[in-house]
Amino acid sequence: MAPLRDEMHAHCYRMLGSVHDADDALQEAMLRAWRGLPAVRSAAAVRSWMYAVTTRTCLDAIGRRGRRALPMDLGPASPSAVTGDPPDHDMAWLTPYPSAALAYEQREAVELAFVAALQHLAGNQRAALLLVEVVGYTPAEIADMMGTTVASVNSALQRARAVIAAKTPAPSQRTADTRARALAGQYADALQRGDADALIALLSEDVTWSMPPLRAWYAGTEAVRDFAQRVPLGSCGRWRHTPTQANGRPAVASYLCPDGDHTFSAWSIDVFSFRDSRIAAITSFLGAPHFTTFGLPATYSAEDAVCLPR
Numbered sequence: 001m002a003p004l005r006d007e008m009h010a011h012c013y014r015m016l017g018s019v020h021d022a023d024d025a026l027q028e029a030m031l032r033a034w035r036g037l038p039a040v041r042s043a044a045a046v047r048s049w050m051y052a053v054t055t056r057t058c059l060d061a062i063g064r065r066g067r068r069a070l071p072m073d074l075g076p077a078s079p080s081a082v083t084g085d086p087p088d089h090d091m092a093w094l095t096p097y098p099s100a101a102l103a104y105e106q107r108e109a110v111e112l113a114f115v116a117a118l119q120h121l122a123g124n125q126r127a128a129l130l131l132v133e134v135v136g137y138t139p140a141e142i143a144d145m146m147g148t149t150v151a152s153v154n155s156a157l158q159r160a161r162a163v164i165a166a167k168t169p170a171p172s173q174r175t176a177d178t179r180a181r182a183l184a185g186q187y188a189d190a191l192q193r194g195d196a197d198a199l200i201a202l203l204s205e206d207v208t209w210s211m212p213p214l215r216a217w218y219a220g221t222e223a224v225r226d227f228a229q230r231v232p233l234g235s236c237g238r239w240r241h242t243p244t245q246a247n248g249r250p251a252v253a254s255y256l257c258p259d260g261d262h263t264f265s266a267w268s269i270d271v272f273s274f275r276d277s278r279i280a281a282i283t284s285f286l287g288a289p290h291f292t293t294f295g296l297p298a299t300y301s302a303e304d305a306v307c308l309p310r
Contacts, residue, residue: 004047005030006101008054010110014134015058015126017068017094017119019293029057051135052145055127062123068094070116070217070283071210077219081230087213087286094119094212096246096269096285098294107248109134112283113273115247117167125160128153175274181243181250183279184272188241188252194233200225204278211268211284240264240300246271253291254284255300264300266291 008029012022033053037046069091097110108114109130118126127146131137132153137145139153146153175183183202190199200221209224210217218224232239237258244253251271255264266288273281288298 004050007106008050010097010099010102010106011051011054011130011135012058013097013110014115014118014130015055015123016061016065017115018092019095019097021061021065021068025057025061026054029054032057048137048141048145051131051137055131055146059123059127062126066092067119068092069119070094071212071215072208072217073116073119074215077208077223078216078227079223081218081227082214082216083231083235085214085216088215089213091213091215093285095293096251096271096283096290097248098244098246099248100245102248110248111273112247112271113168113281114164117164120163120167121160122156124152125156125163128156129160129164132157169273169275169280175277177250179277180272180274183274183277184243184250184252184270187270187272187279187282188239188243188254191232191239191254192241196225196229196233199228199233202279204275204280207278207280207282209282209284211286213286237261238264242296242300244269244294244296246294249274253294253296266296266298266300269294 005026009022009026012025012029013019016022016025033050036049036053070093074091094116096112097115099107099110102110118129121129128142131142132139139150139157142153143150186202187199190202203221203224205221206219207221207224208217208219209227218227237256240255240257241252242255244251246269249272251269253266254268254270256267257264268284268286269290271283271285272279291298
């Protein structure tokens with residue numbers, strides 16, 4: 001079962017939208033699977049058995065905890081910068097996923113827009129969609145694994161596809177990883193230099209920027225420019241960045257040094273959605289605990305610097 005651990009952890013994250021919840025669910029699923037393993041008749045059946053057990057464990061967790069959210073799920077975008085926005089720590093927020101360990105073909109299935117859309121599905125619909133379209137099982141195989149009917153799986157799958165189509169961006173040209181890394185580096189460089197024009201030039205016209213656990217978010221370059229000039233480029237302090245990978249794409253870890261201080265401290269993991277060689281969405285997950293999840297240091301010095309591509 002150990003060779004399947006990374007694969008099962010990614011499945012838990014897609015189902016639950018949280019690395020912490022995925023950790024808990026995977027631990028419970030491994031215990032359940034170990035107890036039932038003697039009943040599995042062949043080595044070939046172990047993977048299906050693990051997916052069945054892990055999916056049931058996640059469905060139990062969904063029943064207890066509900067779904068994870070992003071700021072755009074809670075209300076309309078703000079037309080101008082919101083200052084003094086208190087963090088909402090009572091909300092169950094979606095979290096970023098450190099995807100460097102995943103195989104290349106698995107990374108697209110943890111992209112943030114897709115995982116966020118999954119949170120709008122009922123648990124059985126998430127399971128049906130993921131097991132068919134990500135893992136590759138047939139409805140008949142899923143019905144056998146989960147102890148249900150093919151008709152029930154097909155019904156859940158039909159509803160899930162309709163919601164995902166409505167919640168995810170329209171298909172467009174996928175931005176290559178080399179271009180995505182360059183965009184991430186240019187974003188970091190623009191913030192470090194305080195260059196709003198250079199930042200806006202990287203963005204699509206309909207770009208969004210959100211910062212969970214803050215509820216305020218922004219849509220369109222005009223609102224994003226106002227926010228950028230007044231907050232990260234205007235009143236926060238000095239920035240340093242290091243590259244990382246989150247939700248299957250290049251990302252940036254941002255460190256902030258307030259004016260008058262001398263230490264750059266962990267601030268946010270900035271996760272991007274890319275479309276047609278531009279940044280279409282920025283989700284800045286605020287908080288040092290995310291850095292622990294990504295194996296990144298809590299503070300930043302010149303000696304830690306890694307050059308970001310431009």
